[in-house]
Amino acid sequence: MSLLNHLNTHFYRTEELCHALKIDTAQLAQWQDCGLFPKPSYSIQNQIKCSSFLGLYECEEFTDYYPRGGAHWGLDLIKHKVNNAALAYELFFQQYTQSLNKCQHQGFHCQDERFSDDLCEQIQSAWQQYLCSKYGVISQNGLVEELVHIELGRAIVDEITEERTVPSINQQDRPALLQALKLLNRAFSHPVKHERNQSLRERYIDALVCKYDLSIK
DSSP states (O other): OOHHHHHHHHEEEHHHHHHHHTOOHHHHHHHHHTTSSOOOSEEEEEEEEEEETTEEEEEEEEEEEEETTHHHHHHHHHHTTOOSHHHHHHHHHHHHHHHHHHHHHTTOOOOOGGGTTTHHHHHHHHHHHHHTTHHHHHBSSOOHHHHHHHHHHHHHHHHHHTTTTOSOOOTTTHHHHHHHHHHHHHHBOOOOGGGGGGSHHIIIIIHHHHHTTOOOO
16 A cells, blocks of 8 residues: 555545534634644645646645554544643543553553652653654554554553563463454554654564564454
C-alpha cells in the first residue's frame, strides 16, 4: 500500500475530521492554538504537475492527516464544553487514570514508579506528547486508552526482559510477557513501509516474538 493510500485509509484529512466533529477548520486551529487538540500526525507536501489537452499546470498542495480516534477526543471537548488547556488536561487526566485502573484490574502490573508514585508526572508528559501527536503516529487510532496500553505494556515488557536484553525468558514469566505483547498488539499502529524498521511494533512485538519464540495469536 502506498503512503497516500495508507493515510487515506487509516487517517482523517482535516476536512474529514472537521466534518465528523461538525466544526470548521478555524475552530480546529483555535483548539490547537489553545492546547486542547493534537497537531496533525502527518503533513504531506505535494508538488503536482498536471498535463491535459489545455496544457501543463503545476501547483503545490499541503494535506494534514489526523488519527481517526481524534474525533472521539474532539467530541469529548464539545460534550464537556472544554474551552481552555486546564480543563482539557483535567479531561485527559480522568481518561488516562480510568484506562490505567481498568488495565490494573485486568492484571497488568509493573514496578515502574511512573504508574504509582510518579503517576502525575507520567500523565503530564503523556499529555504533552499527545498534543504533539506522537501517539497519533504510533497507536492504531490515537485514543487515550491506546497510549495507556502502549506505555504500560512497554513498561511490563522492559521489566520482564530487562529492556529486551535477556537471551531467554523462563516459563514463569512467559504468560505475563505474552499478555503484555497482546496489549501492545491491540494498541500499536501498523506503520507505513518507510517507518517499519524503526517502529515500536517492530522493536516490541515482531523482534521479541522471534527472539523468545512466542506467538501472540
